[in-house]
Amino acid sequence: MFELDLRSRAPMYEQLVEKIKELIINNVLKPDEQLPTVRVLAGELTINPNTIQKAYRELEHRGYIYSVPGKGSFVRPAVPGNNAARLRILEKELSIIVTEMRYLGAPPQEIITRIKTQLFKDEGGNVDD
Amino acid sequence: MFELDLRSRAPMYEQLVEKIKELIINNVLKPDEQLPTVRVLAGELTINPNTIQKAYRELEHRGYIYSVPGKGSFVRPAVPGNNAARLRILEKELSIIVTEMRYLGAPPQEIITRIKTQLFKDEGGNVDD
Amino acid sequence: MFELDLRSRAPMYEQLVEKIKELIINNVLKPDEQLPTVRVLAGELTINPNTIQKAYRELEHRGYIYSVPGKGSFVRPAVPGNNAARLRILEKELSIIVTEMRYLGAPPQEIITRIKTQLFKDEGGNVDD
Amino acid sequence: MFELDLRSRAPMYEQLVEKIKELIINNVLKPDEQLPTVRVLAGELTINPNTIQKAYRELEHRGYIYSVPGKGSFVRPAVPGNNAARLRILEKELSIIVTEMRYLGAPPQEIITRIKTQLFKDEGGNVDD
DNA sequence: GTGGTCTAGACCACG
DNA sequence: GTGGTCTAGACCACA
Numbered sequence: 388m389f390e391l392d393l394r395s396r397a398p399m400y401e402q403l404v405e406k407i408k409e410l411i412i413n414n415v416l417k418p419d420e421q422l423p424t425v426r427v428l429a430g431e432l433t434i435n436p437n438t439i440q441k442a443y444r445e446l447e448h449r450g451y452i453y454s455v456p457g458k459g460s461f462v463r464p465a466v467p468g469n470n471a472a473r474l475r476i477l478e479k480e481l482s483i484i485v486t487e488m489r490y491l492g493a494p495p496q497e498i499i500t501r502i503k504t505q506l507f508k509d510e511g512g513n514v515d516d
Numbered sequence: 517m518f519e520l521d522l523r524s525r526a527p528m529y530e531q532l533v534e535k536i537k538e539l540i541i542n543n544v545l546k547p548d549e550q551l552p553t554v555r556v557l558a559g560e561l562t563i564n565p566n567t568i569q570k571a572y573r574e575l576e577h578r579g580y581i582y583s584v585p586g587k588g589s590f591v592r593p594a595v596p597g598n599n600a601a602r603l604r605i606l607e608k609e610l611s612i613i614v615t616e617m618r619y620l621g622a623p624p625q626e627i628i629t630r631i632k633t634q635l636f637k638d639e640g641g642n643v644d645d
Numbered sequence: 646m647f648e649l650d651l652r653s654r655a656p657m658y659e660q661l662v663e664k665i666k667e668l669i670i671n672n673v674l675k676p677d678e679q680l681p682t683v684r685v686l687a688g689e690l691t692i693n694p695n696t697i698q699k700a701y702r703e704l705e706h707r708g709y710i711y712s713v714p715g716k717g718s719f720v721r722p723a724v725p726g727n728n729a730a731r732l733r734i735l736e737k738e739l740s741i742i743v744t745e746m747r748y749l750g751a752p753p754q755e756i757i758t759r760i761k762t763q764l765f766k767d768e769g770g771n772v773d774d
Numbered sequence: 775m776f777e778l779d780l781r782s783r784a785p786m787y788e789q790l791v792e793k794i795k796e797l798i799i800n801n802v803l804k805p806d807e808q809l810p811t812v813r814v815l816a817g818e819l820t821i822n823p824n825t826i827q828k829a830y831r832e833l834e835h836r837g838y839i840y841s842v843p844g845k846g847s848f849v850r851p852a853v854p855g856n857n858a859a860r861l862r863i864l865e866k867e868l869s870i871i872v873t874e875m876r877y878l879g880a881p882p883q884e885i886i887t888r889i890k891t892q893l894f895k896d897e898g899g900n901v902d903d
Numbered sequence: 904g905t906g907g908t909c910t911a912g913a914c915c916a917c918g
Numbered sequence: 919g920t921g922g923t924c925t926a927g928a929c930c931a932c933a
Binding site: 666667670671723725726728731732735736738739740741742743744745746747748749750751753756757759760761763764765 | 795796798799800852854857860861864865867868869870871872873874875876877878879880882885886888889890892893894
């Protein structure tokens with residue numbers, strides 16, 4: 388289910404957080420769906436349960452999941468408000484990346500097209516301006 | 517000139533690398549312009565010269581500056597091409613960010629407009645004089 | 646295991662880099678094999694751990710090893726391709742050396758034979774034209 | 775006449791030594807031909823005369839030129855004996871380079887061809903002594 | 904006076 | 919116990 392890069396400089400719990408966050412964002416893990424338990428996931432990935440625990444705690448702290456003691460961890464449904472702060476950060480990161488791509492010689496039109504494709508990819512095909 | 521976040525979990529040399537890279541990309545630091553010397557910058561930021569040197573060395577490895585022993589460190593002019601690998605990484609990062617922004621409820625059209633404005637803001641005029 | 650020349654003008658970390666690179670290239674250190682830990686090697690060579698770390702970091706930058714924080718450093722398996730730049734440098738160096746050998750009076754045929762023997766020594770022994 | 779790379783990490787006097795050695799080896803500078811005086815060369819390259827001086831001293835030490843006080847520096851004719859030590863070093867360097875090229879995926883036959891071309895490139899031409 | 908190397912010793916995140 | 923970060927302070931080659 389998850390593929391971790393043992394060679395990566397990024398700590399494993401961090402990789403786990405990103406992977407799960409991606410699954411939630413891409414709607415692979417549906418709202419209120421239960422995540423694998425710490426023990427099960429630790430068994431599948433053959434890594435320390437503490438590492439899973441840490442990743443789940445981090446995800447909870449960032450608002451992507453919620454834990455019910457004695458039951459498990461579940462995907463927290465997205466709430467379209469209260470994300471202003473996170474969005475500001477993402478906008479800044481996006482801006483930095485775009486600037487660097489341009490600096491490295493990527494054609495601006497190509498960058499735009501790529502973003503559009505990403506934004507509208509499963510919406511019905513309106514990629515026009 | 518530079519502001520470092522001492523509380524951040526990112527190491528100081530890494531923060532320095534990102535800051536300087538940004539200045540180069542945004543053409544604040546011009547090609548072949550000399551960077552502050554290791555000792556001067558260490559003095560200004562009141563951190564150890566070795567930390568500055570590590571940041572400069574990293575920037576040199578990544579191709580953004582070059583160091584001439586006994587003279588100083590200078591901005592390496594960008595060479596279009598041979599950046600394919602780096603661009604691929606950036607494209608992936610961009611994809612992930614855009615997906616998350618969409619998930620958090622950011623209006624797609626607004627994202628596009630923002631990027632366009634940024635990309636074409638100094639389209640007509642050359643940035644350096 | 647490693648012998649460093651303290652009198653050499655080449656910095657110790659650079660000598661280490663070359664030595665280890667040679668061991669990897671000659672398959673003495675196998676792919677994914679763990680290198681001695683920074684502290685162990687520092688102990689054996691009676692030099693500062695930071696010097697070892699610098700060498701390891703340099704090897705990582707050059708793509709010969711990878712480091713997993715908390716686990717150790719390992720030989721990165723060679724990936725054919727993407728080495729064009731490095732190969733161009735080596736070809737130029739080879740050209741310069743051969744030219745000097747010829748200038749110093751080394752018999753050309755002897756040079757060829759030596760290289761052939763080396764290249765095909767573990768391939769079946771075809772040393773013919 | 776000479777092109778120095780100011781960006782290179784190699785010290786300028788070292789670059790000078792290599793460049794002049796190459797000219798001698800390739801017979802561009804003939805035996806007993808006079809080299810430019812320190813002052814003239816310093817003027818042409820717009821670098822410090824001390825740097826030229828150091829390069830010439832190094833070349834003399836390595837046996838490629840000889841200096842006549844009050845007259846200038848001259849190319850020392852190659853003596854096909856007494857080069858055994860230098861040749862052994864070059865053979866070792868050659869061996870290392872070939873091994874790395876092979877490791878990086880260069881076809882052995884191509885390496886051989888390259889060396890042969892280099893060795894015999896002006897075989898039929900003038901070998902006057 | 905510059906960048907570069909090296910040492911000695913401390914602390915931290917990670918698994 | 920690992921690699922990684924940072925400090926404080928020393929010495930060297932180079933131009």
